[in-house]
Amino acid sequence: MxxxxxxxxxxxxxxxxxxxxxxxxxxxxxxxxxxxxxxxxxxxxxxxxxxxxxxxxxxxxxxxxxxxxxxxxxxxxxxxxxxAPVTLADFLSDTDALQPSQVRQGRRIGATEVADLAARVHSLRLADDVVAGGDLIGRALRDLRSAIKLYRESTYAGDVGRALLVQIGELAQISGWIASDAGRHDEADRIYRIGMSAAKQAEDATLVANLAGSLAYQYSNTGRVTDGLLLARAAWDSVSGDAPAEAKALTLDRLAWAQTKANDSRDAIRTLGQASDALADDANQMPSPNYLYWVNPGELQVMEARVFTELHRPLRAVPQLREVLSRYEVAHVRETALYLSWLAVALADANEPEESAATAERVISLSSDVASERTAARVRVVLDRLEEYRDVPEVRAVLDYAA
Missing domain, CATH: 1.10.260.40 (lambda repressor-like DNA-binding domains)
Structure with missing residues (x-):
């Protein structure tokens, strides 16, 4: 690359x-x-x-x-x-795990089997809302292997084959996300690339961009800042003008995060504004696919607050994070812990060490029973940020407890 x-x-x-x-x-x-x-x-x-x-x-x-x-x-x-230019083709897998088997011994399948797979994919998405990656990774990988085997070994009409590829792409997106949450980043990378290849073969540009944005997000969060920015830009460049509003907003959101991690604050803030405008575009009536069910103004606000936290602008970040947390469902333990971790950092930046320590204590408590590398990484970030205030009794107590 x-x-x-x-x-x-x-x-x-x-x-x-x-x-x-x-x-x-x-x-x-x-x-x-x-x-x-x-x-x-x-x-x-x-x-x-x-x-x-x-x-x-x-x-x-x-x-x-x-x-x-x-x-x-x-x-x-x-x-x-x-x-430049960097396109999504630069990130596609060199190996084709989706090459049909030379000898197809499976039964002939049709729309019913595709619908069953789609239901399993969406069930996995809903499970990810409340279950961490470490607890879901086994199921996700089994489902993905089964779906690929179904595509390679079964016989079907052309439209069924395309629909299967779309479902494999969607399954790869959520499976890659789960693998990343479990800390298995290399595996997530491979899964995302398989999904991009499946979506490309199915000629589903919106799904390709969603998978690329997911992989770019992982790169940005795991030290591959330049790769994350290049891929996020390529994903946005690939989004068509008639793509669903949610797809445009999500792709722009991930680009804003990549720009933030690359310390490009001006572009990041501008891109956040573009994401909000895209989501509010009443003229765009394209139906949104199921995998974008969670993209709404509240989620864009979460990203905006995180960007302002990363840019050390606590006066913007703290009120937004508090508003988001006030309406967040308690069943979403992992997300609650993650958002609280951003609030703890923003409070430390605002020179409120006592309140930051109290928030950090909640983060640690919520994260203790969650099998998520994301929350574990955020706990480390929060504790590192609090070291500056170790002389404050409330902070020292939290740091000693964590140690």
Whole structure:
């Protein structure tokens, strides 16, 4: 998969540190041991825009940004035209697990079998609302294997085959999500790619984009920030103008999150606005598929609050998170714990350590019996954030309890 250019890398790392181009220029001069005027903001503007390459300055830029020189040297070999355009084809699986068997010994199937599979897929989605990935992964993988075997070994008419592929794509989306929640990210990656291939063969562009957005979301949350941003953009670029409003809003929501993780706050906030506009588009009357049943204004508000938390804007995040939590169903333990974890971080950012500690205690309590790597990861984030306030008795008690 294509990587980022050295200019893109410099900008990403600079923005992550909150530095201006002029500030990085001064720090690079300091690392090089030369006069501060030897580099200017304009130099970095040209490098980040890809107009020039900072060859002799590369070791000192790497030192200033605290990144291995080898990484920057690799990035310096990548040309801008090699990084774009990135399309969904770049993320499709190299192996085709959906290739029909040479000898089909299964019975002939029709619409009834497809409807039964669709019911199982939707049942799995509803189960995921209240059951964590660690407890659902076995069922999800069994269902996916059975569905693929049904497609490969049975005989059927062309329209039934296409409908089967759509259901395999939908099943791969929820199974990948469950695998990711269970912390099995490599497996989730493979499952999502199988789903994308199935949806592509079925010519269901909306489903392909949904699967791509799910995989991009995993990448963004597991350290593959550049891959997440590239894939989220490719997913949005693939969404057709007549796609359902919920599909557009969800794809934009995931792009906003990828932009947030890439420290592109301006684009992230703009994309959030586009997502809300897309969902509210009364002119779009396309029916929404079942797998988008949960996409509504409340869920967009959740993402907006999370983005503002990640961007350290607690005055925006805290009220939204409190409003969301006030109406959330208590049966959704995992989601409640996740949203509370964002609230705990936002409260810490707002210099409210006592209230953050109380919220963190609830997060830990709710997460203790949930087989979800997502909640476990969020607990670690909250505890790390509270370390700054260890001298506060309420915070120290929570940290000691967690330890």
């Amino acid at each position: 294509r990587g980022e250019t050295v200019g893109q890398m410099i900008k990403r790392l600079r923005v992550a540190k909150g530095w201006s181009q002029a500030s990085l220029a001064a720090k690079t001069c300091l690392a090089a041991g030369v006069d501060s005027g030897s580099l200017t903001r304009q130099d970095f503007y040209r490098w980040e825009a890809g107009k020039r390459t900072p060859r002799e300055w590369l070791p000192f830029i790497a030192a200033a940004l605290e990144v291995p020189l080898a990484e920057m040297q690799i990035a310096a070999t990548i040309k801008k035209e090699d990084t």
